[in-house]
Amino acid sequence: MQTSPKPMTEDAMDSSMGDTSVIRETNALTSWATTRPELNAGPLMRAFVRFNVYLYSKPPGGIQKRVNKFFLNVNVWAYQRSQGRIMGRFGDLDALLLHTMGRKSGKPRVVPLGYQFENGVFYAVAVPGHFDVPGGPKAIHPAWYLNVKATPEATIDIGREQIDVVVDEIYGAERDRIWKMYTDVYPFIWEFQNRASRLIPVVRFTPKDMLTDGK
DSSP states (O other): OBOOOOOOOHHHHTOOOSOGGGOOOOSSOOOGGGOOOOOOSOHHHHHHHHHHHHHHTSOOOHHHHHHHHHHHHHHHHHHHHHTTSSSOEETTEEEEEEEEEOTTTOOEEEEEEEEEEETTEEEEEOOOSSOOOTTSOOOOOOHHHHHHHHSOEEEEEETTEEEEEEEEEEOHHHHHHHHHHHHHHOGGGHHHHHTOSSOOOEEEEEEGGGOBTTO
């Protein structure tokens, strides 16, 4: 029998358990000229990431959202059509597709995520939808994170394989250890933490078949 997952609480979502020394306020936005991600990838992927980060540095608006949605749909389409052979890596990070249920719409949602894998479990970082804007909106949690907070059961695609998972957030020393693993292979993710006034969550995806009584 599988254990029943518990939804992440609001207190857990906003918790700062972990190395909070990395949190800092910023008084300037990243400019296009300085947005040069450290990324072990080809020129096309580097340009794609750089353009997205440039969008993240701007106050959220209609054009930004439409552009982001377009690139998201292209990414998901290419991954699904190629079973992960295309858009299956973000630099040195492998990529998965996360299937969730919209917490407000009730409709299925799909998003690509770079992940780390350890002892049969998958981990991802909940990168904000945009940087903190000085004097304006603060960085917000991505929709997929809020969706799994509301419904902590999901499905992930790893190439052609689909896996049912239970989702929870990790904290403290475990969170910091996985964060280091993640940023060691994708150091540019630090740019997001450096532009956010809260600790970015690290989330664990545990395959359901690992969650049995007695474990």
